[in-house]
Amino acid sequence: MTTQQIPTPLRLISLLIGVGMLFIGARFLLAPEVAEAGFGLRYNQPNYAFHSIKGIRDIFSGLIVVLFAWHQYRKPLFLTLLAGSIIPLADMLIVWNTPGSDLWAMLIHGSTVITLWLLCYFLGKSTPETTAGPSGNTNAYVKRISSVTEGGISVLEFRILPGERTPWHYHELFSETFEVLNGELIVGRGDQTLTLQAGQTATIQRGQTHFFHNTSDQQCLIRVTVSPGNLGFEQALLIAKGLAKDGLASESGTPKSLSDLALFTHLNDSHMVGLQRIAQPLFSFLATRAIKGGRLAYLIQKYATHAVIE
Numbered sequence: 408m409t410t411q412q413i414p415t416p417l418r419l420i421s422l423l424i425g426v427g428m429l430f431i432g433a434r435f436l437l438a439p440e441v442a443e444a445g446f447g448l449r450y451n452q453p454n455y456a457f458h459s460i461k462g463i464r465d466i467f468s469g470l471i472v473v474l475f476a477w478h479q480y481r482k483p484l485f486l487t488l489l490a491g492s493i494i495p496l497a498d499m500l501i502v503w504n505t506p507g508s509d510l511w512a513m514l515i516h517g518s519t520v521i522t523l524w525l526l527c528y529f530l531g532k533s534t535p536e537t538t539a540g541p542s543g544n545t546n547a548y549v550k551r552i553s554s555v556t557e558g559g560i561s562v563l564e565f566r567i568l569p570g571e572r573t574p575w576h577y578h579e580l581f582s583e584t585f586e587v588l589n590g591e592l593i594v595g596r597g598d599q600t601l602t603l604q605a606g607q608t609a610t611i612q613r614g615q616t617h618f619f620h621n622t623s624d625q626q627c628l629i630r631v632t633v634s635p636g637n638l639g640f641e642q643a644l645l646i647a648k649g650l651a652k653d654g655l656a657s658e659s660g661t662p663k664s665l666s667d668l669a670l671f672t673h674l675n676d677s678h679m680v681g682l683q684r685i686a687q688p689l690f691s692f693l694a695t696r697a698i699k700g701g702r703l704a705y706l707i708q709k710y711a712t713h714a715v716i717e
Contacts, residue, residue, distance in 0.1 A: 413484070414664065418476050421472060421475075422476045424472055426469065428469030429466055432462045432466035433462065435458045436463075447509040447511075471487055484530060485527055485530040498516045547566070547656075549564070549566070549645055550714065551641055551645065551715070552630070555636025561633040563630070565628075567592060567621045567626070567628075569623060572660070575679075575683075577616045577678050578613060578614075580637055580676045581636075582610060583610070584608055584631065585608060586630045588605060588628040589628040590625050591603065595618040595620075597615055631644075637675075637676065639676060643671050646674070646706045646707070649713075650662050652716060652717075667706070668690075670693075670706065
């Protein structure tokens with residue numbers, strides 16, 4: 408079994424979940440009636456054999472999670488948590504269908520399911536941060552044509568590689584106009600899905616949900632105009648392509664480090680939609696911590712002071 412570095416926040420959350428399961432298991436063994444009430448069920452004649460069985464189950468599950476997280480077994484941890492989410496889901500349904508059960512306990516079981524699914528989502532996306540090397544993307548390219556620092560709007564030209572995409576999101580500070588210079592690009596805009604060819608444009612207004620995706624097997628060259636100009640957007644794009652060039656981004660263009668991804672969304676004023684909105688507070692925390700720790704200053708100095716990344 409090989410180890411793969413787990414981003415520190417995800418590792419800490421996983422360890423806390425594992426320790427929490429150990430606590431719950433121990434409580435079922437040492438204080439079964441209290442544990443039963445905490446689970447959300449109450450019986451006039453408790454079956455202590457059941458408590459012992461559940462206690463051992465939770466201790467075993469907690470140990471597995473703690474060991475995988477502690478030793479950086481990212482994929483086994485991801486699979487264990489994903490498969491294990493069926494346990495709190497079943498617990499929630501059991502409490503729900505039992506007369507006289509505790510509604511608050513049912514909600515706790517449900518929130519545990521959501522927490523596990525979110526954690527699995529980020530564990531599945533995150534990969535270890537590496538140094539530049541052969542894995543670097545030599546096709547990463549961005550050119551800053553006009554900058555808000557020069558008193559104008561922000562205009563950048565960049566390459567979108569096959570398979571590269573963004574999730575649904577929106578911006579509050581500016582509108583965007585995409586112009587395809589070469590290739591083909593799928594752009595989602597509100598309830599529309601557009602297929603842009605060379606010479607065609609699409610404008611995304613402030614607050615309008617959108618995404619783009621290069622579904623072809625060819626590179627797509629586009630020019631994006633941001634109005635009003637936004638320095639953070641310029642820096643985010645330069646940093647993203649710089650990370651990709653150094654092998655620190657996935658094939659879909661997503662920074663491999665969760666903190667770098669949080670900084671990217673912070674810089675370019677990206678706001679998540681749908682289920683991903685639940686992760687917004689975590690991203691805000693990670694971005695704030697990365698800024699205080701000097702990571703943002705480092706990335707700006709390394710990548711965003713250039714006019715071209717290629």
